[in-house]
Amino acid sequence: MLQKIYDWIDERIDITPIWRDIADHEVPEHVNPAHHFSAFVYCFGGLTFFVVVIQILSGMFLTMYYVPDIENAWKSVYYLQTEVAHGQIVRGMHHWGASVVIVMLLLHTLRVFFQGAYKKPRELNWMVGVLIFFVMLGLGFTGYLLPWDNKAYFATQVGLEMAEQVPVIGGELKALLAGDEEIVGAQTLTRFFAIHVFFLPGALFALMAIHFVLIRRQGISGPL
């Protein structure tokens, strides 16, 4: 039955090559911790992806309760934290995941760097990876404001003051992020929410897709 369904689909959209690209390939000996335990360093990239999936899922559940509005943002987080069943765990996963993903990303970057795995022909994939790192830091910065507690508010104010000091475009940059040249308030919160939930994740998904397609195309770098 399953085979019939597979054949029916394959006849129309030719999925066998796609399937081969995604799953039907060999894992070389030098990246397999079952053969060389030191190969666990190759896990960091996969674990980064795993935590990103956790972030996406927990974030999706958080938006079921979160209200991006200065009156209610803090109250909705407080409610989620104290009243909603398992709300504390879901928010905890998103909060700690934000830190763990940076740690994993750092470890993965260091592994690739010290093995010189970014050398020809993998220069482009390294640059895409560094861009993912930047996007992730941006997600951390914008997500920090959303609970609208004192920590969030004052750290964001410092961040925006720094943006303002950028030469030439500083004023515009601050206004773009904060929604106003002076006030850090309702507009800032909705902008950071939009950036955190739509703009940066969109960029992240695109970059991750390129990252993975390039890995499948080029294969993993050989042993040192």
Next chain:
Amino acid sequence: MHKGKGMKFVGDSRVSAERKASQIPKDYSEYPGRTEAFWPNFLLKEWLVGAVFLVGFLSLTLAHPSPLEGMADPTNASYIPLPDWYFLFLYELLKYEFASGNYILLGMIVLPGLAFGALLLAPFLDNGPGRRPHQRPIAVIMMLLGLTSAIWLTYTAASHVDWETRAEMNKPIPPTAVEIDKSHEGFAAYEASCLQCHGEALEGTGMAPALLGTEYTAEEIAKIAVEGLEGDPGMPPNMFTGSDEELEQLVDFIMTVNEKAAE
């Protein structure tokens, strides 16, 4: 088209089938050493590692609930802002004289820009053929220097912060704060002596912590109201100067509000 099932599309505009085979991964037998099929053998092991990782991660979230401070209060002038830990290196860097004041652009844009720009362009800066660390000493040393300074700056910034006091000072107060019974006989004394710093609903302000959820006993509160509290941030003495009876009423008022809030 000779891919897959050799299907044909009507009005096919896709790239011609001339460029074939090159993107298809090599056959298993062409790899040296003990290779393993990704699907399903290796993926199963990856899932096992992922499951162990998930258990550890969930233990972390259970042991340390994510922090939440009091609702943002833009008028709070005494709050010292701190970024998340992965921006602490920048926060600490900007404290140095050569990276702040007139040189702020150096600390804020030039130095991080050079470091992250070099990271982004690493494959072109370190473009020799050798991959082993000892074949490219400059790149490796630069990375170690950058890494060490980032860790050092983060550590220095974090060690200056008293995290526990900070968390204690900024505990979240529930939005459904208890109603203050202004007809209570102790309220007049509270209004006169305490309200300005401890807030109208005992919720605390930038100058003093909340009295809601206080861990002091009635006797201790009476003593602190008169003698103050030593230490940092502490409380000056003689904030309350009324009679003993008024003091008793004041303490009773604070305790009553706390009892109501605890319900």
